Amino acid sequence: MSERSERTMATAALRAMARQELRDLWWGGRGLPLMLGYTVLLSVTSYLVAANKALNFLEQREAVSLTLQLAVAVAALLVLLAAADAISGERERGTLEPLLLTPAPRSALVAGKAIAAMSLWLVGYLLALPYVAYLARGTQVTTKALVSGAVVGLLVAGFLCGLGLTVSALARSNRIASATSLFVLLAAFVPTQLPSAAQHGTFGEALLRADPVTAGLHYLSELVVAGHGPTRDVDWLIGPLALAALTGLSAALVSTRLQLLSGARS
Amino acid sequence: MQPAISCHGLSKSYGARPAVLGLDLEVAAGSVVGFLGPNGAGKTTVIRLLTTILAPDAGTFAVAGVPGTDPAGIRRRVGVLPESAGYPPNQTGAEVLRLHARLFGQSRAQATRTARALLDQVGLGGRGGQLVGGYSRGMRQRLGIARALVNSPAVIFLDEPTLGLDPAGQRQVLALVSTLSREHGATVLLCTHLLTEVENACDRVVVLNRGRVVADGSVHEVAQTAAAPREGRVRVPPGHRDAAVHTFLTLHQVQSAAATEARDEVRFALREGVRPEDGAAAVLAALSAAGIPVLSFEVERARLADAFLAITAEAVPA
Secondary structure, three states, X not given: OOHHHHHHHHHHXXXXXXXXXXXXXXXXXXXXXXXXXXXXXXXXXXXXXXXXXXXXXXXHHHHHHHHHHHHHHHHHHHHHHHHXXXXXXHHHHOOHHHHHOOOOOHHHHHHHHHHHXXXXXXXXXXXHHHHHHHHOOOOOOHHHHXXXXXXXXXXXXXXXXXXXHHXXXXXXXXXXXXXXXXXHHHHHHHHHHOOHHHHOHHHHHHHHHHOHHHHHHHHHHHHHOOOOOOOOOHHHHHHHHHHHHHHHHHHHHHHHOXXXXXXOOO | OOOOEEEEEEEEEEOOEEEEEEEXXXXXXXXXXXXXXXXXXXXXXXXXXXXXXXXXXXXXEEEOOEEOOOHXXXXXXXXXXXXXXXXXXXXXXXXXXXXXXXXXXXXXXHHHHHHHHHHHHOOOHHHOOOEHHHOOHHHHHHHHHHHHOOOOOOEEEEEOOOOOOOHHHHHHHHHHHHHHHHHHOOEEEEEOOOHHHHHHHOOEEEEEEOOEEEEEEOHHHHHHHHOOOOXXXXXXXXXXXXXXXXHHHOOOOEEEEEEOOOOOEEEEEEOOOOOHHHHHHHHHHHHHHOOOOOOEEEEOOOOHHHXXXXXXXXXXXX
């Protein structure tokens, strides 16, 4: 088979896989219930921060930042859960083997699943837009908040998607994949919750930057609350960018070696 | 003619446990081969090796003329019904087939046509729009067979294709297997525990035990060699029954003989090592010499089931 026809076939397989995965996720799958829960969470949070703002307990920009951070973090977390289930779930349900028996490149199959998982972030962020825009009205930070939220959200969601897919490709069951992914996420997050004194200095800041979620949300906070320009704290995005690239690469690598992992049966 | 499947020295272990040991196998194109063995014999592992789902530890193989070093090439030419295949409950039967056809490189329109034709072929024509979650086990099995055929494969691996099917469904699947081989020239490797399926549908039988081939040949050959029939019945006129028993007992080929409850029938057993055709000839000659008329004579037909049990019960050297 020529290189060109192989590439055409890979593209066709990716599109077919992504289309089916998107349909499975959003048409009768978990997508809509997850988004319903996410919207309820956003609604309650927005109401509370708006009420606090009215009582002068929370400055308006802080309210915007809080809602934006929540939207970015929760939508990205949903991506992690979907990605962790993407391959291990197929393996558990016995539907992976028929996929592996097709000549479609395994990386195309995984990429199709990644697109479906990332769609959760996209829809989640689109749903968050009116909330953030409403809370930010009259603050001059609306555009900045929405654009920076999209950039940070994309990086964090990309990192979590890569992490989830990598673990999912190596795990025998959905539970193992989800638990391991969440554990990795927590392992990066817990050190950032040390007493505030421990968060100062080079080591403390390194801990904050090492967790891509914390680093990304810190960047958003500096932009929206402190009013910094987009480039001033951009070094806080190095961690999320590097880790998104790293986990994306690892997902791509493990996808080419995708296996059934059911060796004991004959 | 190039064999449809050929493998030499194929081995696979799971940790310290060997699953397949130096398998040598050649399957002629267009044949239907029964692949038998007890649970744990290594049948599914062999299928997974030949369909490139697993990588062998040692050995070489080629399927449909494509060497094992080109896994995607092999997958393009084979169709597989895995034993433990799952089906996405939220997809319709037609969607499952369309997706697979697309993953085999078919255009959207072509995939839709393929799905429709295959659903008709396996008897699910009216159920293609129904969610797989609502399918019975038998319907899923048919869908799995249809899925194995989306690429018009040259070699088809069917792992327990009649599992969960009623007798009518089993017959339909076996008829489909025969059609695939006869009309489309496809080679079929049929892995099953139902030996009557093999007797009815297969040209050749390969029996695997503990990762090795322990019998290989036509259904008749395997049944004959491993479980040569040793029992027979003779019907004689009622007055000659005792004479017939006495005559049998004088023959060195006969181990035992006795009258049955029927007043004109004698049952006999041949000694071990005596070939059934030799034993039958000796018995008939003795009866003729003794002047005993023979009303009917029957030596039990060799059965694959007996052969299978005998072969797989034997210890295989490690």
